[in-house]
Amino acid sequence: MNIESRPLRYAHAEGHTDVCFTEDGQHIITCGHDGDVRIWNDIEDDDPNSHCVGESALAVCFKDKRLYVANDNHAVQAYTFPAFDKDGIVTRFTAPVTQIMSTFKIEALGCCSENMEAKICNLEGGAPLFVLTEHKGPVLSVAICPHMKYAGTACGDGLLRIWDIDTQKIVKEVICVPKINTFFSAKVLCRISFEPSEGKYLAYPNNREIILLDCESWGQRMSFTHNLIKCAISQCLFSPCGQYLAGSTVAGQIAVWEVQTGACVGIIEHPTSHNVSAMAWNPKGNGVLVYCDVAGQLGMLVNCYGKDSSKIGANTDTEDIEMIERADDNDDLVENLIENYESDDENAISLEKIKNETLGIHSEKDESRPTSRQAAPVPSTVAPQPPFQPSSTPSHLEHRYMCWNDVGIVRCHTGENGESSIDIEFHDSNLHHGIHLNNYLNHTMASLSTSVLALACETPSKLVCISLVGSSKEWSVSMPDTEEILCVVATSSIVACATNARLLRLFTPMGTQRQVISLPGPAVALSGFNTTVIAAYHQTDPGISDQHLAMDIIALNGRQVRSKTVNLPLTPSSKLAWIGSTDAGSPCTYDNTGILRLYDIASGVWMPICDTSTHSRGASDSWFIVSISEPTQTVRVILCRGTSFPLTVPKPIVTEIPIQIPLCELDTEKGQYEEQLVRWAHTTSDVDMKTARETALKLFALACRSEIEQRALELMELLKDDRLLPLAAKYASRLGRMHLADKLTNLAEEWEKEADKLNVAQNSHFQELESQETYDVTSTAQEDMNASLIIPQKTRKKIENVTPIKPAPIKSSPGGARNPFKKQQDVTKNVQSPLSLTERTLVEVHATSDSAENKDPLKPQEGETFVDWFSRNKSILEQQHPDLTPSELTRQCIRTFKSVQSKNCVNGEGAQKRKLEEESSADSPIANAPKQSKLSAFAFQKKT
Incomplete structure (x- = not known):
């Protein structure tokens, strides 16, 4: 028979309304925005019992002859039934409770709240059994499997998370929830449901279909949809027997599917097309489904199993249910008799018996489901990271940062009436005055540079740029019909946008179309510096736990374009949170675990330069990257306590944390000196050579005092600094380590010989180099091999403007005793400790004639x-x-x-x-x- 719909009844005032059944299926219980809880004998009950619990009640649940209600005090209050007396508080939250759920097989209560938390609580109250954190938005729904092994939560940050209750860790994340910043503005509640009998499957709504996940492999089992469903499905719910699945849409449509076959039993249209806020199956298993909408109305559907349920609904005894169970038992008994009869027959030849005895193959009769319905387990993979704008906050917020970098701040404000505006604030008021714009096109992406402000919207996709040089001129360009902008970047010399067609479109700051480049994968983020654009994209599909990303460094010079592809490293099981460049032009990335990395173009390697988690006090604190300065060796960040993004009010404070390469044993003096030398070698720092030589000499002194002469000699060979070598040899002789001093004396001659050999090898290619172009991709890496490996060549060029003087060659004295440290000029007899060397000591060099x-x-x-x-x-x-x-x-x-x-x-x-x-x-x-x-x-x- 077809599904029948009973007339709607007024239940509560307009607003979110919840509904549930008592465990015996005799009463319907509703709660609403008016703060009342009503107990109905049937949908046709004209005089339900009404009880006021507060100004509002958002959720209700019945379990073990007790009623649990979420009141306006953000608490889950227990009541006795039917007396309706207060029976204690189960748990409390700091924000409104959005759902309370439980099933007949679990002895716990699942509660979720708008304060980004969900709890699995004991029915008698007390400390919660498990607190589900790590949400970044209001938690809309919660579900617990019947074996209390897994729990699922749907959050307003866009993710459906599946938790292992034993290990209290996330085992699966699915992107399926529309992003919202408050529960009251959510249209799609994303109510999820575990299969109630065995917990084999988890059903969740995803747009216009319901996805069924296998709880063993977490792969997609099957999906349920219908051509009459024209809008997003808001919630889904398994029937008590687990054989049927009901779903409701934001337009009030309610559909029922049979889980075994995937066939749709029927679809019912809501009379007033209001969004359905709650559904509940009658636990009798009679195919009755009740629902409430956001208008406070109560409705009922019968014959949802496709059978005549009137007789079942009329009889309140459990005889019918017992008869059904006995019939099932009789069917099992008949099958067992047939099987035993076949196996006990000595004259009968059973192929199944031979297979079982010899090959160990089980018969299909032993399987709980047909083999055609059992798909091979699919390996679980993480969802691809969606595109984002670096240094921005989520787009679903009413007040958000569209961009915050070293040039200025771009804010977006959305009012209750839907009107939006954009404010631009510059850090340097001498550069440009503030700008206020009406966001007519609903721009969601922005990028700011010293010469241009770039704004972009998704649908209809359009790029709008405002020139900040001279008189402010605005220009715009529309994308082709089926192409949408995913991310945008603006530098001082170029504007670029990446689209869903995997195209990177380049423009000049005044609007001339510069180039169109195809990206190898879906775009994730864009960044830039001067005439260079950095495009991050998915190199391959994500793995079981990791994102596989890469980036193209695209440089433009006139009409010429050149690119270099670099793999993008991430911490295991992390996502890219920010991408940009330092003020010296080095590409940098930052993942959501707090690791900041810098790409050294000269060496072509990625280096971790900062672990922001070491600067956090709380486990839930995070850092928002603003800019990175190589000369000052600092990172400008914003501390976000309990969230992953800063709030617009009050305006956050920008702090600086130092750049530090995570070498081993940084708490020791040796590790600190090594970290400084390595960091100065691969970054453009404001450190002169005197400070660098002082640090190197202190490290040399530590090796000598630790009686590790080979390490000290190895350090000098690694540094290859002509001015540092005499000082090191002098210190070794003062400590009485003449053997080390002799080896250091011979290093200068070896370096000169190696330099001569290298010059001869390089000169063989001079004629070829003269005939080629003057540029080279690896020109920065093909410097003199005799240069220092730790003290940077670029720093030496920047700081030292004086003519370099090479030390005089060390020769043996006539008497046979070698004293390479005797100087022509008088020196001070009192030698200071190398751990506190002065600036004058470091500039001592030997002159050459x-x-x-x-x-x-x-x-x-x-x-x-x-x-x-x-x-x-x-x-x-x-x-x-x-x-x-x-x-x-x-x-x-x-x-x-x-x-x-x-x-x-x-x-x-x-x-x-x-x-x-x-x-x-x-x-x-x-x-x-x-x-x-x-x-x-x-x-x-x-x-x-």
Whole structure:
């Protein structure tokens, strides 16, 4: 028979209404926004018993002859039934309780609240059995499996979480809930339900269908939907027998499916199309379903099993149920008799018996379900991370940050009437004044730079940019019909947006379409610096617990575009929370576990530079990244207590935490010095060479005092600093470690020999380098191999403007005793401890006397090759060009050698030479140009 709908009855005032049955199925209990609890004998009861419990009551549940009601005091109050006397408080929350649930097989109560918590409580009250935290929004619903092994919660942050009650950990997360910031604005309640008999399946609504998960593999078993369902399903509920599944939509449609076959028994349209707020099956198993809507009305459906349930509903005795159980028992008995009869027959040949005895194959009769319905377990995988805007808060909030970076703050405010506005505040008021905009297009994404403000909306997808340079000019561009913007970024020189068509669209700050690039996977986030765009995307499908992400570093120079793909590391079972770049241009990422990583373009490696969790006081605290400064070695962050994003009111305070590479034993003095040297080597820090040498020398002293001479020698070989070597040798001799001092003395000669061999090897490729373009992808990494591996070459160029002086070679004395530390000038006899070296001690170097017989050493001798000429004049060329790297100096010397050689051939030996400085400025204007950032290594530099 078809499902029948009884006429609606007024139950409570307009608002959220809840309903349940007593365990014997005799009474219907409702509660509503008016604060009353009503007990109905039937839907046709004209005079139900009414009890006032407060100003409002959001949830009600009946269990073991007691009634549990969520009142306006944010407490779960117990009442006796039918006397309706107060019987204690089960638990309390700090926000309204959104649902109370229990089943006939579990001796516990599941409660959830708007304060981002859910609890599994004892029926008698006291401390909760399990508190389900880690939610980032109001908890809409909770469900517990009949064996008390798993629990499920649906939260307003968009996630359905499945918990293991024994281990109290999350075993599965599913994205299926529309994001909301309060329970009262939720249309989709996402009420979930476990199969009540064995707990094999979990049903949850997902858009216009209901998904059935297998509780063993957590893979999708099957889905239920119908072509008449035109809107999102709000809740689902298993029947007491577990064979039927009911679901309701936000438009009031109620559908019932048969779980075994997946067939739809019927769909009932709500007379007034109000959203259904609660449903309850009659525990008698007679196919009766009652429901309430947001208008406070009570309704009933009969024949939901597709059978005539009038007779079952009329008889209140349990004889019918017992007869059904006995019939089932008789069927099982008949099957057992047949099976035993076949197996006991000695003359009968049973193939099933042979299989069972020999191969151990079980018969299909022993299976609880047909084999055609048992799918292979699917490995559980995490959901792909959706796209997001770095330095922004969730879009479902009424007051949120659309962008907060080192330029300014973009806020979005949405009123109760749906009107939205955008405020832009700049940190430097001299740069630009504040801006207030009406958000007519409902922009959800924003990015701010010193030259442009970029805004974007999803549907209809449109990019709107406001120029901040000169007079504010606004331009906009609409995406193609089926293309939607997922994320946007604006830098000082470019605007980019990634779309769902896996396209990266690039624009100039004034609106010229610059380029369209195809991304290898779905976009996750965008970032940028100057003329470089960083696009993060899904490289492959997520694994069992990890996201597989990668990023493209796309650099633009004029009409040229070049890209480099880099895998993006994440902490296990984490997600990307922020992506950006430092003020020096180094790409950085931050995951939701608190690990901040920096990509060193010169070495091509990712380094963890900060663990923000070590700076948190509470376990639920998190940090919101604003910007990263390499020169000051700090990260500007906002502390978020109990949440993952900052609130707009009151305005949060930006704090600074230091950058620290997580080396081992950072609490020791040795670990701290090692961390400083490694950090200074891979970041652009405002640390001069005196401080770096002092730290290195302190580390050397610690190795000497620990009587580990090999470590001290290894440190000097690793540093390869000519000015640090005499100081280290002097300290070793003062400690009486002459063997170590002799080894340090020989290092200078070995370094010179290695440098000569390296120059010969490099000069063999000079002619090839001269014919190529001047740019190189790995030019920053192909520096002099004799450079220090810890003390950065770029820092030395930046700080040292004086001419470097090499120490004099150490020679043996005539008497055979070697004293390499004797100096021509008087020195202080009182030597200070290397752990407190002064600045004057660190700048002690040995001077070299350059004796050149030739008046003009740059003049090539007759028959002299470039290799011999470069080796003879290397020290002079280094003095004349202190700002050039070894590779840049080599290219410059090639041009100088060719020009001098050709000029001698034309003008003769007596012709006057042009100065080397003029030749350098005329031939190589690009080689002497300062670097703007680390990302400039990807920019083109064409030879003029």
